Amino acid sequence: MSQTQQPLISHLVELRSRLLRAFAAILVVFLALVYFANDIYTILAEPLLSQLPEGASMIATGVATPFLTPLKLTLIVSFFAAIPYVLYQVWAFIAPGLYKHEKRLIAPLVFSSALLFYAGAAFAYFVVFPLAFGFFTKMAPEGVTIATDIASYLDFVLGLFIAFGIAFEIPIATILLCWTGVTTPKDLSAKRPYVIVIVFIVGMLLTPPDVISQTLLAIPMWLLFEVGVFFARFYVRAPEGDEEERDGSS
DSSP states (O other), X not given: OOTTHHHHHHHHHHXXXXXXXXXXXXXXXXXXXXXXXXXXXXXXXXHHHTTSOTTOOOBOOSXXXXXXXXXXXXXXXXXXXXXXXXXXXXXXXXGGGSOHHHHHHHHHHHHHHHHHHHHHHHHIXXXXXXXXXXXXXXXXXXXXXXXXXXXXXXXXXXXXXXXXXXXXXXXHHHHHHHHTTSOXXXXXXXXXXXXXXXXXXXXXXXXXXXXHHHHHHXXXXXXXXXXXXXXXXXXXXXXXXXXXXXXXXX
């Protein structure tokens, strides 16, 4: 075996080990939560249930839906709960290939990205859902009984969770764009009017067709863009001659 193949194989072995640990963490969390699957779904459904007219309820149209839907949600929740450990495994794999000053800059980005995703999901659950579902239920035509399928509801709210979670990653994306030299904080500030238009278009595309949800996504995206521009000024690449040696290099 050539010397060039040995490092590649060792990296692949380590990658497999990191992936197995990440999957194991998700499985452990899932096994711990699966007993409470129905309770977890009830918590997720509360923003809609609290807005339904008296006597209305959610329904299940599939034979196995009442069993499978809470399990699906529990698996997704398990992944979200294990994200910090999964990110740690990612970090442990890529960190040896980074310069020391890159580690000091990237480490906060890796772990703050998880916090921002959680913040986006929490914002959707506590702020957007009550307003959006209140709007939907009040706009139902007279004589129409609201009876949302539990599987359809799960797909709907997961889409919003992902949309808001990704939208809250804007500071990280902004910082990375500036840090890699694609743009600069000054250039981004000059393009602020275009950014405001873009975030409202994105809000329109990623949320239900109501002004409330679109605005509640667009405004945080704009504010997070401003946060990213502010912190991007601290992420300036050092000249190549000043870069320190990577850890583990000979």
